[in-house]
Amino acid sequence: MKADARTAAIGCLALALIVVAGCGASAPRPVPPTATATAVPSPSGTEPSPAPEGTFWRAGTDIATLASGLTSPWSVVPLAGGGALISQRDDGVVLELTRTGDLRTVGAVPGVVSGGESGLHGLAVLDTGEDPLLYAYFGSVDDNRVVRMPLLGDPGSFRLGDAEVVLDGIPRASTHDGGRLAFGPDGYLYVTTGDAQQRDAAQDREALGGKILRLTPDGDAAPGNPWGTRVWSMGHRNVQGIAWTADGTMWASEFGQNTWDELNRIEPGANYGWPVVEGVAGRDGYTDPVAQWPTSEASPSGLASVGDTLFLAGLRGERLWQVDTADGEAAADPVAALTTQFGRLRDVVARPDETLWLLTSNTDGRGDPGPSDDLLLRVPLVTAP
Template sequence: MAALPDGALAVSERDSGTIRMVSAGGAVSELGRIEGVVSGGESGLHGLAVLDDDERRWLYAYHGAADDNRVVRMPLTESTDGWRLGTAETVFAGIPRADTHNGGRIAFGPDGMLYVTTGDAQNVEAAQDPAQLGGKILRLTADGEPAAGNPFGTAVYSLGHRNVQGITWTSDGAMWASEFGQNTWDELNRIVAGGNYGWPEVEGRAGDGGFVDPVAVWPTAQASPSGIAAVGQTVFMTGLRGERLWAIDVSGAEAEGEPVVVLDGYGRLRDAVATGDGSLWVLTNNTDGRGDPREGDDLLLRVPLGPLE
């Protein structure tokens, strides 16, 4: 999901390449369809991000194409009869794709740069190689060039990732990422420039000075994390297999206390977006063709926030 300026949300559909719009009042319509989206396995249309520059508003999207994963952007205009989506242009291409581990989250950081998460695309050794794009978080300009100050002089910002599924920033400017583990530990990581997060040498905490340990870990049955959102110094993390929304207080150097379950009972949770009014949008993901779908369509939930207990 990506928030639009008038309180509406843009929501991507992985397999169809369609972007839906949900108005502030809850009405659902089709914003547009991205040409060139090739779905298969876990690949298809993934993350969205909105940017306002000096001349126009853009909607960015990460998607699988025939031979790679890529980032595109489309002009986004508002008229008397609603939002309109223009023709897509490629911003960054050549990210490896596979049936699984495609990454796919994008977001503009407080520095105005575009951050892009990539999976290892089933080539686990690529995650430790700074010369390859797989298993990384990338930092780009809005036009898709490597951002100035990147630690390796390339698009790569951090490495050693298996499959990052969410990125966000807390109010102090710290960057956070949720990441799928393999069999044992899922992770919430504080991302720093040039940080090596250990995959495939490490899953979970290593206690090795050569790698950055996660701030919090979960057994994979409790999390399988997806999108995350931050409000103040609290990170909210959605869980797919875990089917719950976790809240993690990150106000200290490490997580303060244990993560808290603040929402469950709605099945698989795919994404969360902070609304700015003291609540979260949370998207369910149950009718995706895996196993027996739950009755009815997936839901967009508005979740009011309060003090953690």
């Protein structure tokens, strides 16, 4: 879609959508029924048959609570065989949701210093054939960094081994810290960083701030990176979500400043414009977003894909955006779901049993946490009409 046509289409969408004002949580949201028996379904044997090509997905309504009482949760990572790990930003704790639905503490990541939006952020797990390795992104005294720790013991009784620094020196601030981790289809570790209030860093190819990085599991620059460094793409303000659709396309959700939040198709070596441009600009040298929203309707954090449908978790927007894609473009206007039903949404991950797991973010230190604290929700998926 050409830039001027896409701008017009997105502008029409923005006028039609309801603007939700304010960043903080409002009145306590209802807690859906707690899942019973084995609350955490195992992926073993539940892999669905491939959906027909061109199938798109929508959030269903039979939503269940897998965990409650969370405080400032930031990232959820499902584990092979069932269960999940959850990071809590402000206290630096990693929790385990066991296969039977119990919630227990795995341990605190050493060196986490929280404040503002900084603290313990993204998690990723690498299966080594022995003890799995847990990667964590967090703010320390001086910087943001990535460490890895062996997950010792067995599922249901995991504990953290000694931490080893994978990458340090990422700029840290009270806001714009990025922090999402994911192993891509190519087996390399992708790390999102914010500009950490150093706006010009996003346009400095040698700086780590305002970038998406692509690393080997040991933290070195991955082979094939566009400039031979750790940098994969640049010109980002604050990316907190990355995902790959079924066709192999990489996507990222990005916080704008005052005007436009973005969904970007990520290409190696591309420049996404911040702080020179925000949203669709049509300027040579900068890559325009595939979709954009007013900041009051998104403030997107986690991003997940099922087939060729993307799901963006909105914080200020308090909704789950659903974007169907084809050939690296939006196939239709984005569709909102769960609007204000559960408040601020921090992370979303796709499961092999055609469900999403969704973290809320209503106890993020910005006010009274409310009686229900934060939740991990299980959201069924249905095919789009």
